[in-house]
Amino acid sequence: MEQDINTQETTLENTLIQAFAQLSNQVLEFQKSITAREPGNCFPSIKEVGMLCRLINCLAKLKKLSEPFNGHKAILAFATFLGKEDKTLAKTVRTKYKEFQVGTQPESREAPTTESGIGVIAPTPEPPITKAEFDQHRSLLFNLHLNKHHITTVNGQPRNTNWLQYNLFQWHLPRAERRFFDSESDYHSTIDHNAVCRNIKQHFSRHNIKR
Numbered sequence: 001m002e003q004d005i006n007t008q009e010t011t012l013e014n015t016l017i018q019a020f021a022q023l024s025n026q027v028l029e030f031q032k033s034i035t036a037r038e039p040g041n042c043f044p045s046i047k048e049v050g051m052l053c054r055l056i057n058c059l060a061k062l063k064k065l066s067e068p069f070n071g072h073k074a075i076l077a078f079a080t081f082l083g084k085e086d087k088t089l090a091k092t093v094r095t096k097y098k099e100f101q102v103g104t105q106p107e108s109r110e111a112p113t114t115e116s117g118i119g120v121i122a123p124t125p126e127p128p129i130t131k132a133e134f135d136q137h138r139s140l141l142f143n144l145h146l147n148k149h150h151i152t153t154v155n156g157q158p159r160n161t162n163w164l165q166y167n168l169f170q171w172h173l174p175r176a177e178r179r180f181f182d183s184e185s186d187y188h189s190t191i192d193h194n195a196v197c198r199n200i201k202q203h204f205s206r207h208n209i210k211r
Helices: 002-035 046-064 072-083 087-103 131-142 161-170 184-190 193-206
Strands: 151-154 157-160
Touching: 002 046, 002 087, 046 072, 072 087, 131 151, 131 161, 151 161, 157 161, 157 184, 161 184, 161 193
Parallel strands: none
Antiparallel strands: 151 157
């Protein structure tokens, strides 16, 4: 499994390197076409300046992707931008990134991105938080805790509050989008609870959900 992940990481890295090289060549060719003009006309038009700025901005975004792959929105935004110049290459970047995401997640934990705040955890067979427990503790979603060591008692059992809030929120989502997280010990090493809190607030604001 680890070898497969390393192979996919290398493939994605090579794809991004090719994209960077191609864009760099485009910038160079752009400059050559300008300097090859007759003396007195060796300057870009307003339209060409805009194109050059977009190419350079695209290169800057691509450079950021050399950092650890923890911001998939940045990669998808880059692919969208790249699609304006090269749809085939943009599609390749998206495809390789999806392969990378699948390859770096544990088996049976693959799932689409949802409002849950995650995009890689599959539904558990039985929700770790029942509907009755949701009805009893739903007020926690209006008092979000960022302390990962905070504990809430549920049916006489101590539960991590952040983990509990995440799973309580799943009951607010359509059935097909619920992604319950069964392991308290793994929660903070896998999920950005700050992002979960933002999603909860945005969801409540969008749907006008009040205490």
